Amino acid sequence: xxLALMMYCVALLIALPLAAAVAYSVPARYQPLAxxxxxxxxxxxSLAPATIAAAIIxxxxxxxxxxxxxxxxxxxxxxxxxxxxxxxxAFPTTFCATYAMVRIMQRDRRRRESx
Numbered sequence: 001x002x003l004a005l006m007m008y009c010v011a012l013l014i015a016l017p018l019a020a021a022v023a024y025s026v027p028a029r030y031q032p033l034a035x036x037x038x039x040x041x042x043x044x045x046s047l048a049p050a051t052i053a054a055a056i057i058x059x060x061x062x063x064x065x066x067x068x069x070x071x072x073x074x075x076x077x078x079x080x081x082x083x084x085x086x087x088x089x090a091f092p093t094t095f096c097a098t099y100a101m102v103r104i105m106q107r108d109r110r111r112r113e114s115x
């Protein structure tokens with residue numbers, strides 16, 4: 001459990017500044033889509049096989065970074081296809097939740113600026 005929390009902290013340190021940088025570089029109407037896409041890829045909970053347990057939960061962005069840095073990008077596809085039913089639900093749910101949060105934050109920011 002502690003390892004999973006540490007992995008999510010690392011993913012947050014990578015995904016959130018990247019999402020913020022992209023949000024300020026795209027037009028306002030595309031900001032929710034851009035931020036939701038980056039957060040979806042970076043922070044979607046994913047399952048990875050473990051030697052002791054059947055699978056552990058870790059951020060997909062961390063799996064993606066490890067597979068790119070190690071040169072084993074093909075194994076990432078195998079991993080996603082192994083737990084396909086988990087990813088079928090996790091990716092759209094993370095995207096929709098993030099998109100809704102960004103839209104609410106944009107609406108609130110516009111409301112405060114008009115006061």
